[in-house]
Amino acid sequence: MNFSSDSSEKLILALDGMSKEDALSMIRRIPKLCWVKVGLEMFISSGPEILRELRDLDLKVFLDLKFHDIPITMSKACRQAARTGAELITVHACAGREALKQSQIAVIEGAKESGYKTPTLLAVTVLTSWSPNNFSQELAVNQSINTRVKFFASLAEEMGLGGCVCSPLEAKALRRLVDQSFELVTPGIRPIGDDLGDQARTMSAAEAISAGASRIVVGRPITKAQNPLEVFERFCREIDSV
Numbered sequence: 001m002n003f004s005s006d007s008s009e010k011l012i013l014a015l016d017g018m019s020k021e022d023a024l025s026m027i028r029r030i031p032k033l034c035w036v037k038v039g040l041e042m043f044i045s046s047g048p049e050i051l052r053e054l055r056d057l058d059l060k061v062f063l064d065l066k067f068h069d070i071p072i073t074m075s076k077a078c079r080q081a082a083r084t085g086a087e088l089i090t091v092h093a094c095a096g097r098e099a100l101k102q103s104q105i106a107v108i109e110g111a112k113e114s115g116y117k118t119p120t121l122l123a124v125t126v127l128t129s130w131s132p133n134n135f136s137q138e139l140a141v142n143q144s145i146n147t148r149v150k151f152f153a154s155l156a157e158e159m160g161l162g163g164c165v166c167s168p169l170e171a172k173a174l175r176r177l178v179d180q181s182f183e184l185v186t187p188g189i190r191p192i193g194d195d196l197g198d199q200a201r202t203m204s205a206a207e208a209i210s211a212g213a214s215r216i217v218v219g220r221p222i223t224k225a226q227n228p229l230e231v232f233e234r235f236c237r238e239i240d241s242v
Contacts, residue, residue, distance in 0.1 A: 003236035008032045010209065010239055012062050013232070014039065014187070014219030020046040020053075026223065027057060030232050037062040037217055038086075051084045061086040062185075062217070066124050067103070068092035075102035082110030082119050088185070090165060093123035093152035100159040120163055120183055123156035125149040128167040128188035128202070146170060150177060157182055168208035168216070175212030187217040205238045 012035040015023045020042065027033060036059050042050060043065060054061050063086035067077045074095055081089045091103050104121050111118045126135065126145050135145050149170045154177065156164050163183025166174060171184050178184075188202040208216050218235055225231040 003032075003233060003240050005032075005034075007236040007239035008034045010213075010215050011035065011205075011232070011235055012037050012185070012215055012217045013222060014064075014217050015042050015223070016219050017041065018223060020050055024053065024057075026228050027054075027059070030229050032236075033059065033232065035060045035062060035215070037064050037219075039064045040066075048084060051086060055085055060088075062088040062090075063119075064088075064090045066090045066092055068095050069099070071095070071099040071102045074099045075106040078103040078121065079106040079110035082107040082116065083114040085114070085116045087117070087119050088122055089119050090122045090124050093125055093156055093164065097155060097159060100156060100161060104160045121161045122183065122185055123152060123161050123164045125152040125164050125166045125170070146173060150174065153178055153182075163214065168203035168211055168213055171208060171211040171213045183214040184212060185215050185217060186213040187219075189216045189218045189221075191221055205235050206242050209239055209242045 013033060014037040016039050027036065036054055038050060038061060051061055051063065063081055063084065067074045068091065074091060078089060078091065089107060091100065093100065100123060107121050108118050126149050130145065132145055135141060141148065149166050150173065153164045153166065153174050157178050163185060165185050167188045168186040171186055174184055186208050189205050189208055190202045191204060205216055222228050222231045
């Protein structure tokens with residue numbers, strides 16, 4: 001069974017835990033792949049050059065470095081990130097109002113200086129590795145994850161950001177809260193019955209899209225599979241089923 005181009009646009013392949021050589025080799029075996037995510041591990045091991053190599057393969061890049069610092073440092077980092085041509089860039093929402101505001105201005109300026117389209121700045125709300133119990137006990141937060149995620153998503157939208165990163169469990173509530181154009185990007189995607197790994201708040205691909213996710217991020221279920229192309233296509237067909 002074939003799948004639509006729309007489904008492949010909604011699936012971001014996370015290259016976490018892979019060497020540059022292995023990642024590029026696998027990517028070439030998935031011809032309909034549109035999006036890849038470069039996180040801290042690959043960015044540090046391979047350097048900014050990996051972003052150019054991925055773009056040379058006509059791939060869209062989600063640069064997931066989750067900047068979190070004082071406003072001026074965050075904004076300068078975002079400005080440089082926008083100059084790479086990445087289409088999605090992440091910052092931590094908990095950096096606060098001024099940091100988010102300055103970072104959004106910076107990505108506009110950085111992209112303009114380099115001749116690229118302005119990337120979508122995504123605010124990371126609460127990492128999908130946090131369970132409700134650990135969140136309250138280890139961070140001493142007297143607030144539920146759902147409430148905190150809603151607050152951060154609203155703050156990001158107010159500061160002009162284009163979207164947020166949340167778990168699929170929060171997508172439905174956020175979709176009712178934010179504008180339809182506000183992107184909800186959801187990691188924590190696992191096939192039903194699959195090992196959760198280090199993720200605590202998960203859904204299947206179809207469940208996440210049905211809940212209102214704009215795009216889903218999938219890593220190890222594809223990259224660790226014996227046949228990554230087959231699993232990628234299976235995810236795309238699942239998205240099309242919604």
